[in-house]
Amino acid sequence: MNRPELRLDEHMIDAASQADVARQWLRIEAKLAKPVARGHAWLLIPGAVGAAVAVALVLSASHVRPSAPSAPAPSAPMAARRVAAPVGPQALAGDGARVETGSETARTLALADGSRIALGAGGSVLLAHSGKNEVRLVLERGKADFDVLPDAGRRFVVAVADVDFVIAGARFVVSVSDGAAGKTVTAAVERGTVEVRRPNARSLLLAGESWSGGVTATPAASNERGAAPEDARSLLAVATRARWQGRQRDAAAALEKLCRRFPNDPRAALAAFELGRIQLDTLHEPARAAQSFQLAMTLAREPVLREDAAARRTEALDRGGDASACRSAREAYLSEYPTGAHAGRVTGFCRDR
Amino acid sequence: LVAAAQRGELRAQEVLVKKYGLMVNGLCFRLLGSREDLDDLVQESFLQAFRSLKTLDKPEAFRGWLSAIVVRTAHNLIRRRRLMSRLGLRATRPVAVEDLIAPGAPLEAMFELGSIYRAVQGLPAKARIALVLRRIEGWQLDEVATLMGASLASVKRWLTDADRVLAAERTERGVRR
Numbered sequence: 070m071n072r073p074e075l076r077l078d079e080h081m082i083d084a085a086s087q088a089d090v091a092r093q094w095l096r097i098e099a100k101l102a103k104p105v106a107r108g109h110a111w112l113l114i115p116g117a118v119g120a121a122v123a124v125a126l127v128l129s130a131s132h133v134r135p136s137a138p139s140a141p142a143p144s145a146p147m148a149a150r151r152v153a154a155p156v157g158p159q160a161l162a163g164d165g166a167r168v169e170t171g172s173e174t175a176r177t178l179a180l181a182d183g184s185r186i187a188l189g190a191g192g193s194v195l196l197a198h199s200g201k202n203e204v205r206l207v208l209e210r211g212k213a214d215f216d217v218l219p220d221a222g223r224r225f226v227v228a229v230a231d232v233d234f235v236i237a238g239a240r241f242v243v244s245v246s247d248g249a250a251g252k253t254v255t256a257a258v259e260r261g262t263v264e265v266r267r268p269n270a271r272s273l274l275l276a277g278e279s280w281s282g283g284v285t286a287t288p289a290a291s292n293e294r295g296a297a298p299e300d301a302r303s304l305l306a307v308a309t310r311a312r313w314q315g316r317q318r319d320a321a322a323a324l325e326k327l328c329r330r331f332p333n334d335p336r337a338a339l340a341a342f343e344l345g346r347i348q349l350d351t352l353h354e355p356a357r358a359a360q361s362f363q364l365a366m367t368l369a370r371e372p373v374l375r376e377d378a379a380a381r382r383t384e385a386l387d388r389g390g391d392a393s394a395c396r397s398a399r400e401a402y403l404s405e406y407p408t409g410a411h412a413g414r415v416t417g418f419c420r421d422r
Numbered sequence: 423l424v425a426a427a428q429r430g431e432l433r434a435q436e437v438l439v440k441k442y443g444l445m446v447n448g449l450c451f452r453l454l455g456s457r458e459d460l461d462d463l464v465q466e467s468f469l470q471a472f473r474s475l476k477t478l479d480k481p482e483a484f485r486g487w488l489s490a491i492v493v494r495t496a497h498n499l500i501r502r503r504r505l506m507s508r509l510g511l512r513a514t515r516p517v518a519v520e521d522l523i524a525p526g527a528p529l530e531a532m533f534e535l536g537s538i539y540r541a542v543q544g545l546p547a548k549a550r551i552a553l554v555l556r557r558i559e560g561w562q563l564d565e566v567a568t569l570m571g572a573s574l575a576s577v578k579r580w581l582t583d584a585d586r587v588l589a590a591e592r593t594e595r596g597v598r599r
Contacts, residue, residue: 077535077558080527083444084451084460090443093461094436097468101435373440388525410444417526 079413086381087373087410088339092163099160099181161186161196169193170211180204184225187214189244197228197306205306212244219261229254230284233266241274245284255281301327301334308340317351328364341365342378345385355389358382376402380411387418395419424481427472435472442485446492453496453554455522455539463499467492486568493551493569500547541588552577553584 192211219238
């Protein structure tokens, strides 16, 4: 196909970076692992108004975007029957991903390793970290039924306030509730074993046993108020949480600390890139953003991230009014990536200076 | 690569996502006119593509074939949004045009993009998509028809409707071309 005439698409902002694509792939991969099905709940456009109303009501009943596979485009009666059926599992992937359910809806979530979480109504769960050695989820409110597959090489942790539940292939139910005396956590193990870790105590729960106790503060809040996190992963979790809560300066501070203290960590390049994005797009500090993107270029091991960072550095220099450095960065980008993903945009930077 | 993905090789599918991900994100973003639902649309488009990849006869045509899937998936999403809005279950948000245009874009491009994205809000889904593919993506009429799986006559009709709305939008703002 030919692409003629004025290319307006080249004058629109970038929709995504390669890092965004990598994050999207994780979710696609998780869904591909499930049995093949056609269609998609949010894509259904039923032929009859009655069915449409029913579908729309179901789709709007939860804060979670429906993502369950479903059958092909239905007739009206078929659509109505589908509405009555439970919605399928939704993939939970990507550090910082949070799912919240409405006051009258529940949701089944699936992790990439096949573990399932049934989150009850009015619940909220955050995937704080998903790595090779550990998966860490935070149950922020409500009740959840965890069905965790055994994995000897990976710890599976569910954190509720200052309590960590370390699960080794188990099914257990945790709920957190607010009372006059503060938050109370209750856990019951149906299968397998779960270790309960509190600041000053540890205990082991076997199948059929339960545990209950009061808690005071969330782990992330403790970290932010108390001793500084000591490793790159914790700093990244603090930054992620801060971003979710709209505290962009705190997020930037955590990312900056990560880059400074752990430059050899594999996450450092991405942290530097994210830091640059926050500084440029949210804090409007182009000079500092240019430095962060430069750091991301230096640290990046993946060529695509290096290219993204080079393009955004040129943009930051352009926005900061540093014409000479911008031109130099632009020429360097176009020389290294003449047919790069951002070549069109980069060509337009610092043109009239 | 496409042949390996057709055999269900996960690594090949990953490379395809990473190779075409920016293109798909860009197309989805421009069709939607916002980042709302962007991730879902991108993911669903790739899932649809991988699930029907065996039907693709010419691996070298993957890019165009994938674009057609994105267009079809976006069409369904836009229709669903409209349905939800009509039922009062979804707030209709105006497109924030200034958030879509790149810094440093020439005035002519800013003007065009502004007009188009203000106009698309009042257009039926197919006219909206045809307008974006033709005026923003720059596809030829027959290519728009192929991407939308429609006849050339239908595309012309949708674009005529879109041009009428576009002209009205410009008149309303006192713009003469």
